[in-house]
Amino acid sequence: MAKLYFRYSAMNAGKTTQLLQVKYNYEERGQTVVLFKPAVDSRENTSKVRSRIGLEANATLINTSTNLLVTLTQELQDHPVHCVLVDEAQFLSEEQVLQLCSIVDDLDVxxxxxxxxADFRGELFPGSKVLLAFSDSIEEIKTICWCGxxxxxxxxxxNGIPVYExxxxxxxxxxxxxxxxxxHWRQGKTSSDE
Ligand SMILES: [Zn+2]
Known part of the structure; x- marks a missing residue:
């Protein structure tokens, strides 16, 4: 039985590094992974997924109108898919998260x-809200504040100043x-020396 996993964290916790490690593990066993990446920021209109420690991989760029279920069904006609990985999943639409549920439940991937x-205002991202509601498994990837x-x-x-709107x-x-x-988010205190 396939499952939908949501692994969330604050920024710079190493999510992409973990994702690329999982991809490597599958591929080392001769299995195929499909990697989706929402194309949100026009500055980085690249299909590469890059982690801060230097690992990278090619991804399938998706936009808000991409139907993930249709895309994966087409992939499955060409070759088996053992796992779907999604980077920056907070940018998925509600509909796309429901498409991921179909991939898990109906295609058994x-x-x-x-x-x-959540965003810098403390509000859930649309994709994350639905992932939190629908995922079989929710795991936190931890990172630390300057205070430990x-x-x-x-x-x-x-310009170095915290903003909330x-x-x-x-x-x-x-x-x-x-x-x-x-x-320290509430206090806007970004380091010990203020
Ligand atoms: Zn702190």
């Missing part, structure tokens, strides 16, 4: 989706992100 839980506590919040910095997805902006524990 396991799906592992990696993504952020677990970081669960994503903080958007504009704005569009969920900024394209082409000069923003950056850090992961903080909830206390």
């Amino acid at each position: 396991p799906v592992i989706a990696y993504g952020l839980r 506590k677990k970081a669960i919040m994503n903080t958007r910095l504009l 704005g569009e969920q997805i900024l394209i082409g902006g000069n923003e950056s992100y850090i992961s903080l524990c909830r206390k």
Whole structure:
């Protein structure tokens, strides 16, 4: 019985590194993985998935109108697929998460989706909201705040200053992100020396 897995974390916790390790493990056993990546940011309109420690792999770029069930059904006509991996799964639409459920339930292919839980405002991403509701298995990938506590919040910095309002997805902006524990996200304290 295949399952739908949602592995979430704050930013820079190593989600993509884990994803690429899982892909490697399948392929080492001679099995085939399909890797989906939402094309959200026009700055990085590449089909490569890259982890911060330097690993990379080719992905199938998807947009909001891509039907994942149809795409996978077409793949299955050419060759068996042993696992579907999704990078940046927070950017999936609700419909696409339901398509992942069909891939698991009707095609019996396991799906592992990696993504952020909430945005810099503390609001769930659309894809994550549905993944949290529908996944068979929900696992947290942990990372730490500068204080040593677990970081669960994503903080958007504009010119180094935390901001709490704005569009969920900024394209082409000069923003950056850090992961903080909830206390330091609420305080906007981004390091020990303030
Ligand atoms: Zn902290």
